[in-house]
Amino acid sequence: MLEFDVWTIAFSIINILVLFLFMKKFLFGRINAIMEQRAKLVQDDLDKAKSEAEKAQKIRTEYEATVANAKDEAQEIISSARRSAEKQGERITQKAQQEAESIIRTAQKEIALERKQSIESAQSEIADLAIAAASKIVGANLQSDTNKELVDAFLAEEGGCK
Amino acid sequence: MGEELMQSLENKTVFTIPLFGGIPIHESIITMWIIMAILMAVVLLLTRNLKIIPSKGQALLEFGVTWVQDFLEGNTGKAGKRYFSYLGTVLIFLAFSNFIGMFGFGLKPPTKDINVTVAFALLSIILIEVSTFRGQGGLKGFFKSFAKPMPIMLPINIMELAIRPLSLCMRLFGNVLGAFVVMKLIEHVCGLIIPMVFSMYFDVFDGLIQAYVFVFLTSLFMSEGLETEHQAEQAEPA
Numbered sequence: 565m566l567e568f569d570v571w572t573i574a575f576s577i578i579n580i581l582v583l584f585l586f587m588k589k590f591l592f593g594r595i596n597a598i599m600e601q602r603a604k605l606v607q608d609d610l611d612k613a614k615s616e617a618e619k620a621q622k623i624r625t626e627y628e629a630t631v632a633n634a635k636d637e638a639q640e641i642i643s644s645a646r647r648s649a650e651k652q653g654e655r656i657t658q659k660a661q662q663e664a665e666s667i668i669r670t671a672q673k674e675i676a677l678e679r680k681q682s683i684e685s686a687q688s689e690i691a692d693l694a695i696a697a698a699s700k701i702v703g704a705n706l707q708s709d710t711n712k713e714l715v716d717a718f719l720a721e722e723g724g725c726k
Numbered sequence: 727m728g729e730e731l732m733q734s735l736e737n738k739t740v741f742t743i744p745l746f747g748g749i750p751i752h753e754s755i756i757t758m759w760i761i762m763a764i765l766m767a768v769v770l771l772l773t774r775n776l777k778i779i780p781s782k783g784q785a786l787l788e789f790g791v792t793w794v795q796d797f798l799e800g801n802t803g804k805a806g807k808r809y810f811s812y813l814g815t816v817l818i819f820l821a822f823s824n825f826i827g828m829f830g831f832g833l834k835p836p837t838k839d840i841n842v843t844v845a846f847a848l849l850s851i852i853l854i855e856v857s858t859f860r861g862q863g864g865l866k867g868f869f870k871s872f873a874k875p876m877p878i879m880l881p882i883n884i885m886e887l888a889i890r891p892l893s894l895c896m897r898l899f900g901n902v903l904g905a906f907v908v909m910k911l912i913e914h915v916c917g918l919i920i921p922m923v924f925s926m927y928f929d930v931f932d933g934l935i936q937a938y939v940f941v942f943l944t945s946l947f948m949s950e951g952l953e954t955e956h957q958a959e960q961a962e963p964a
Contacts, residue, residue: 572754
């Protein structure tokens with residue numbers, strides 16, 4: 565029961581070492597390798613997700629800045645268009661006003677001229693009529709040129725009074 | 727009955743290799759080979775194609791290996807990491823060796839043979855001293871470790887070189903032999919069912935406990951030798 569045997573001890577040691585080497589390679593080695601591989605994979609995935617999120621955040625800020633920029637630009641374009649439209653409208657109105665004024669002025673001039681002409685013609689006719697009437701009334705054939713001057717002077721006096 | 731018992735307690739020589747004047751091969755060595763063959767086959771089968779996304783069996787295997795490594799790390803700390811596969815192998819080997827008798831087929835636990843437990847204890851003490859040598863950083867630290875925690879402990883520490891493996895091998899051998907004898911007696915008294923119940927205690931429970939204790943003590947002794955590394959590690963981040 566308690567007899568020691570060097571050979572059995574030696575064989576036992578060899579057995580233990582053989583099993584140890586086997587287990588180290590095939591059990592612990594393989595299991596630890598696969599677990600490390602998995603840990604690495606998970607870590608890689610986490611890192612990747614983190615960098616992707618960072619990238620997305622960056623793109624988002626960029627996009628937001630672009631949108632804000634575009635808004636500002638649009639605002640500017642609209643306001644400048646409005647300003648130029650207003651300016652143009654003002655100019656058109658001014659021009660129209662000027663034109664209208666000039667048309668009115670010519671019309672007035674024409675009216676005045678016509679009026680003068682008609683007055684003049686009426687004056688001469690009236691003078692003729694007056695002479696004819698006067699000659700009839702006087703019944704004498706007056707020197708027509710002299711009489712005419714007379715009437716003209718009278719009429720001119722009358723017209724001047726008016 | 728006594729004679730029968732004594733016969734089953736004997737370490738029978740199964741055959742002799744006709745070299746160097748005859749090398750006797752004990753029954754325990756044959757049983758060890760059988761256990762090794764079974765363990766190797768099972769391990770090869772289980773670790774045949776491991777995947778990143780584990781199957782149920784692989785998850786269970788990984789859980790077991792992680793449990794063993796966590797248990798060892800709890801004793802030796804991270805410094806003992808490189809010895810984990812040896813200690814783990816010893817744990818598995820001893821656990822199977824201790825309760826192999828339960829399965830019948832005329833197999834007896836190889837740890838019932840004191841020569842086998844001597845082999846385990848010898849390897850343990852070599853491992854303890856090697857890890858101390860490495861942990862203390864060379865020959866000087868190794869010799870200094872004998873004067874710890876105070877120089878007056880020097881003779882006790884030197885005696886421990888012999889006491890530790892002796893206690894390891896005798897504890898294992900005594901427990902397994904005792905369980906074996908008790909089981910033989912119970913089987914002699916009543917051959918049916920009742921031995922199964924007792925076998926659960928004496929073979930399975932006690933066997934696993936003894937394997938656990940053996941590895942636990944070995945790693946605990948190792949942790950003493952690795953201690954300075956621990957303290958250095960703990961001191962660094964603080």
